Amino acid sequence: MSYVFQMISLERVIEYTDLEKEASWELEYRPPPSWPNEGLISLINVNFRHKSDGPLVLKNVYAYIYPGQKCGIVGRTGAGKSSLTAALFRLSEPEGDTYIDDILTTSIGLHDLRKKMSVALQVCIAEHCHMFFL
Ligand SMILES: Nc1ncnc2c1ncn2[C@@H]1O[C@H](COP(=O)(O)OP(=O)(O)OP(=O)(O)O)[C@@H](O)[C@H]1O
Numbered sequence: 001m002s003y004v005f006q007m008i009s010l011e012r013v014i015e016y017t018d019l020e021k022e023a024s025w026e027l028e029y030r031p032p033p034s035w036p037n038e039g040l041i042s043l044i045n046v047n048f049r050h051k052s053d054g055p056l057v058l059k060n061v062y063a064y065i066y067p068g069q070k071c072g073i074v075g076r077t078g079a080g081k082s083s084l085t086a087a088l089f090r091l092s093e094p095e096g097d098t099y100i101d102d103i104l105t106t107s108i109g110l111h112d113l114r115k116k117m118s119v120a121l122q123v124c125i126a127e128h129c130h131m132f133f134l
């Protein structure tokens with residue numbers, strides 16, 4: 001490896017040490033292993049920014065996604081569709097309350113939250129998909 005590449009690697013590692021830390025992986029309060037029993041997602045006045053000093057990209061979002069419901073998030077580019085996923089996974093800490101069933105997602109550790117969620121990269125939109133417009 002050339003000297004230049006080594007210096008770029010070093011520069012990146014130093015940048016990574018300066019990243020904002022994520023919330024704790026596990027907290028004292030643990031959801032029961034059976035959680036989520038139903039899968040009701042409730043977003044109550046959710047605000048989200050990707051960085052603590054960045055702009056709000058989701059503002060006052062209220063939404064209920066009912067158990068078993070297929071829900072499409074639609075909106076123009078930059079509307080915040082991907083940011084909604086980022087808020088659900090707590091890639092940065094959202095403001096407001098997001099519940100999955102009766103558990104406030106910010107009250108549990110990131111590992112307990114994320115191990116119960118997954119992302120399907122691409123799916124066909126079901127005919128009777130419920131749409132949320134951002
Ligand atoms: N990782 C990120 N860091 C900082 N800002 C981001 C990040 N991802 C998205 N944004 C900003 O958040 C806002 C919403 O973008 P987002 O990517 O959620 O929109 P989108 O609806 O998914 O758009 P698209 O249809 O292009 O995928 C935009 O202003 C965007 O620049």
Ligand SMILES: [Mg+2]
Pocket residue numbers: 081082083
């Ligand atoms: Mg997107």
